[in-house]
Amino acid sequence: MTEDTGFRIKGWHVLAGFVGAFGIIIGVNLVLAFQAVRTFPGLEVKNSYVASQHFDDDRAAQEALGWTVQADARNGMVYLSITDTAGEPVRARDLHAVVGRATHVKEDVEPEFLFDGRVYSAPVHLGDGNWNIRMTAVAQDGTPFRQRVVLHVE
Structure with missing residues (x-):
């Protein structure tokens, strides 16, 4: 029951x-x-189709420069080292960089990098973790150079 x-x-x-x-x-x-x-950072290009039409030519011109970019952060400074194929420092005609997190734009900063004959440096206080440096530069011959450099800060 x-x-x-x-x-x-x-x-x-x-x-x-x-x-x-x-x-x-x-x-x-x-x-x-x-x-x-x-938190979406926004559009990278206005028209992706138009940008794709020049992608291969832009990439070939950038690769022909033979530049290698490395980044480091210590003691409240961010350092960008740009070297050519011979390992010599490169001084760009123009350099612009945005330093920020990969996941949001809330902490993005646009430091003014100064060239000391070997590396570019700028005072930027970064917290621990992964940061991106979205760099655009122009070579002395006018060739545009774009690269995203990943920077790990401990």
Whole structure:
């Protein structure tokens, strides 16, 4: 024999369960979508098709420069070393860099790098973790150079 406790699942119980479960799922999805859109850094190029038409030529010109870029951060300074195929320091005609996290733009800074004859340096205080340096430079012959340099700070 079973004892009747008097509790029975009714239609509104099932409805409340479904509404509650789907409400949580939809709420979490909305929060995640809002965060993704809010932290998106933006467009890299205005028209990706037009940019793709020049990609191979731009890449070949950049590779012909033979530049190697290395980054380091210590004692509140960020150092960019650009060398040619012979290992000699390179002084670009123009250099611009944005230092920031890979995941958001909230901490992005645009330091002014100064060339000392060997390396570029700028005062930037970075917290621990992974940082990106999105660098654009122009060679003395006018060739554009773009590179993203990953910098790990401990």
